[in-house]
Amino acid sequence: MKGVDLVAQAKTGTGKTLAFLIPVFQRVINAQPELARRGGYRNASSEDIRAIILSPTRELAEQIGVEARKLARGTSVVVQTAVGGTRKKEAMYNMQRNGCHILVATPGRLQDILSDPDARVAAPNLQAFVLDEADRMLDVGFSDAIREILDLLPPVQQVDRQTLLFSATIPRDVVHLAKSMVKTNNFEFVQTISPEDTPTHERVPQHVVAVNGYENWFPAILEIAHKGIERASQDPSALPFKTIVFFSNTATVEYANQVFRRTSLGNRRFGIPILDIHSRLTQHARTRNADAFRRAKSAILLSSDVTARGMDFPGVSHVIQVGLPPDRDQYIHRIGRTGRAGNAGEGWLILAEEEIREARARLSGLPIQPNNSLETAKHVPGQDQASQEVARHFEEISQGYEAAPRRMFRAVYNALLGQKMGRYLRIEELIRLMNGWSSKGLGWPEPPAVPPKVAANRNLRGVPGVRIGHDQDDDEPRGFASSGGQGSRSGFQSGPRSGSRGGFQSGSRGSFQSGSRGGFQSGSRGGFQSGGPRRSGRPSEDPFASRFDRRDEGRGDRRFRNDTRPSF
Known part of the structure; x- marks a missing residue:
């Protein structure tokens, strides 16, 4: 003033x-x-x-x-x-x-x-x-x-x-x-960040879920949503379920919007609003959807990172991040959409088992806790027996796949090929994950083709599992692969989970047990350990720049450094 x-x-x-x-x-x-x-x-x-x-x-x-x-x-x-x-x-x-x-x-x-x-x-x-x-x-x-x-x-x-x-x-x-x-x-x-002020990413509960593959992404989101809606209906003190789901690219946002609108969440009578925001929408559509989500008490916003910073959406109870976040800073900015102004909130990070090591490298020191409560995370479509609830989640997603044009999944496939690989995630692992989604999830006999020019630009020639060529532009629907077992149309067998590959026994592959492959336990190799000592904030020779050295006093720039505390 x-x-x-x-x-x-x-x-x-x-x-x-x-x-x-x-x-x-x-x-x-x-x-x-x-x-x-x-x-x-x-x-x-x-x-x-x-x-x-x-x-x-x-x-x-x-x-x-x-x-x-x-x-x-x-x-x-x-x-x-x-x-x-x-x-x-x-x-x-x-x-x-x-x-x-x-x-x-x-x-x-x-x-x-x-x-x-x-x-x-x-x-x-x-x-x-x-x-x-x-x-x-x-x-x-x-x-x-x-x-x-x-x-x-x-x-x-x-x-x-x-x-x-x-x-x-x-x-x-x-x-x-x-x-x-x-x-x-x-x-x-x-x-304005005081020494006593706890950043959002240190205050709200954060869960990491290891899924068998990308084909488990959407069912896991559906399960989180149903549990959140049920909890809000039974607990008057709980926030209404209002979530932002972040994907790494626009193509996946568009595809998820098509799929989830065909599930029970998108039911006009009993569901909740499902909205999307991404760069391909007109400004009018983006503004309309942002305003609708802002006004809604309960809703799902599927988004690329255009909403990760600055946008103020009141009452967001959950932030769900699907796949590897681009980097540590972006993970923190996304989490900052919930728990605003001191309110409650929680974060979920859904990763394939192959992405766990890379996630540790990008997100070391953050208070992310393993969570194995989602039954959909470990189910293998067409192979494992599934409880009725899990079968229903996969069946709903299958119906969404069937309704979505095939070209949309091809766009997702090619968009994921361009994501940042990092130190530990190899291109061969990424190809296996995407091909598993197309075969186990959508039931396609072969993965989408990668155009020759794209394959050359991304050095994909000779990589196992990559099919180079061009697909016909057909929209024949396909759902989850059928196992031929009794039960639902998509081949989900209802029954007990004991002994199944996708079960939750102690020591199972991908579990979060001590010493398990891909675990997040404190002390495990590559776990979300302490990020090392705090930056020293060396004095600057520039008197103007030195005015800003206070950011390393108290808690100043704490939001973007590795914490010195153990993660778990």
């Missing part, structure tokens, strides 16, 4: 949106007091924008825009948004017709319109510039766009403005960015 530049380290979900909107509005209104009342000033112009707020994602920008318009009620301040995935001409028309005092934008779209002379968008008298989720912007490659935007804005030496930069972490690249933006002789660094 004093008008000094600010660099703030703040977690998501702590109310920082209002922390920057209020001073921005105050600064704009102080410069033009007639804006304080409705109808007091009607000459807003797209060529005289007074404040710019940058956000890394379309969803977060739209969310900030909604909050800004709420503050603008009763005033003459005009708020506009400009984000990728929407029609540029339509946004330009709205700004040119109605004017703009405060513009909320994504970096790519802002760079586009500021550099386009036909857009008639300019900020010669800019009074405030805000970067929200600065570390995320740099993570996704917006550094060049931000530098170009700064070049297109009036120099601070000529037109004074207040710069507010918010970031969950303060790594070196954020320090460099801040140095290029704020007045180095007149700024404040505020750290």
